[in-house]
Amino acid sequence: MKTGLTRLLPYILILLATLALVWIDKPFWIQLAIGVAITAITALAWDILSRTGQVSLGSAAFFGIGSYTLAIFEPLIGLTLAWIAVVVVCALAATLLGLLTLRLRRMYFAIATLGFALSMQVLVVVFPDVTGGSGGIAPPVLADGDPRWQLGLIGLLLLAAVALSDTLLGLRFRPAFFMIRTKPELAAASGVPVVRMKIFAFIVSGVLIGLAGACYGGLYGYVVPTDVFTTNWSVLPLAIATLGGMDTTIGPLLGAIALKALEEVARSVIGGTGYQVVYGAVIILFVIGMPQGIVGLLRKAAALAGRRTVAGEKKKERERHA
Template structure:
C-alpha cells in the first residue's frame, strides 16, 4: 500500500503534462519539450552523479554519440532502429570511458570526463568531418511527421527515464550506489564491488543519455558538433540536477522546470534593454548567478532542502507530542 501511494504523485503529474498540449501554443510546447528532454537526461546523470556520487562533467559525450548515431543511421535503417542503435552505441562507448575514468576520484574524475567530451568534440569537428560534416552541419531525419508530436516523444522519454531511476534507486543496486557515494572505501570493506556498480550506473546512464541525444537531434533537424558535444550540454544537465536536488527522485525535473523557464524569461525580459549590451550574455550571467546562490544556500538542492525541512518539522512535532504526553 505504501509503495502504491508513492506512485500517486507521478501519475497526477503525468496527467497534468498530458493536458498541456491542448491548451499551450507551439512555442510553449517547445519549451516543455526541452524541459522533458533535459529532465530525462538529468535523471540519467543522477544515477552516476547523484546516487553514486561520481561528478561526471562530460555527459555530452554520450549525448553527442547518440545524436550522431541517429543522424547517420536513420536514413538507412529507419528511425526506430536508429534510436536503438544510438542507445547501444552510447552504452558501448561508456564501458571503456568508465573503466578508464573510474580509476580516478574526486576532481580528477570530473576533469577526465570533461577531457573525454572535449576530445570527441574535436574529433567530430576536424578528424571525422567527412562523416559528421564538421561545423557545416549534418541534416537529421525527423522521427515524427508533425513537429508538435515531439512534445509526446520527449514526455515519453522522460517517463521512461524516471521509471528506470525510481526502480534502480529503490533496489539493492540503488542502496549500493548510495553507499559508494557516502564512503567508497567503507563500501569496499563490506564486500560491495564498487567498480562494477559504478560502471553499471554509467552504462544505464549512457543508454538513456544516448536516446536523449537522438531525440534532440531529430527535433533540431540539423546538428553540428558544438550542438551536442559542447560543455554547455554537460553543464546544463549537471546544473539542473544539482539545482533540483542531486540524489533525489524528483530533483532533475524540478531543476529542469526552473532553469528552462528562468532562461526563457531572462532572455525575453532583457532583450530590449539596450544599455545591458549583449542581452544573451547578461541573461546567462543572471542564470549563472541563480545557480551559484542555490548551491551556496541550498546545497541539497530544492527537493533535498524541502525534504530536510519536512523531516525536521515532523521530528519537531513528534517531540512536542511526546513532551505533551509525558
C-alpha cells in the same frame, strides 16, 4: 515510509502535464515543455551516475553521440535499427569511458570526462566525411515534425528515466551505490561488485542522455557540433540535479522546471546575448544558500513541521496526564 501515492506522484504529474499541454496545443508551452523534459532526462541520468560517486562533466559527449549516431545510421540501416544503434553506441561509449576513468577520483574524474566531451567535438570536426564537420548533420525528424507527438514521445522517455531512477533508488541498488560512493574499499570487501556497478551506472546514464540527444536532434532535423557537444550540456545536468536535490528522482524534475522557467524569463528581460547570466547567479546563490537543493529545503521544512506536530502531541499528552 513513503506511501504509494507520493511515489506515483511524479508519474501522474508528468502524464497529466503532457496530456494537458498536448490538449491545449499552444506552441510556446509545448516547446518549453519539450525543453524541460529533455533537460530533466539528462539531469536524471547525470544523477544516476553521480550516485556511484562519479561526478561527471562529460554528459555533452553522450548527448552529441546520440544525435550523431541517429543521423549517421538512419540512411544506412533504417529508422528503427538506427534507434537501436543509438542505444548500442552510447552503451559502448559509456563502457569505454567508464573503464578509462575507473581509477580516477574526484576532480581528476571531472577533468577527464570534460576532456572526453570536448575531444568528441573535435573528432566530429576532424572527420567531416562521416559527420558533416562543423557544417552539421541532419538526423531524421522526430514524429514527422508534429510538436505534440514530439512532446508525447519525449514525455514517454522522461517517464522511462523516472522509472529507472526510482528503480536504482530502490532497495536492490541504493545501498550498493551508497557504499561505492562513500567507502569503495568497504563495498568491495563486503562483496559489492564495484567495477560492474560503476560501469552499469555509466551505461544507464550514457544511454539515457544519448536518447535525449537523439530526440533533441530530431526536433528540427538539423544539428551542428557546437549545438550538441557544447559544454552547456555537460554543465546543465549537473546544475539541475544539484539545484533540485541530488540522489532523488523528484529533485532533477523540480530543478529542470525551475531553471528552464528562469531561463525563459531571463531571455525575455535580457535578450539573446548574455541571458545565461541568471544561471551563474542562481548557481552561486544556491550553492551558498541551500547546498542540499530544493528537495533539501523541502525536507527541512517538512522535518520542522513534523517536529512541531510531534511536540504538540507530546504536550497534549502531558496535559492529559496532568
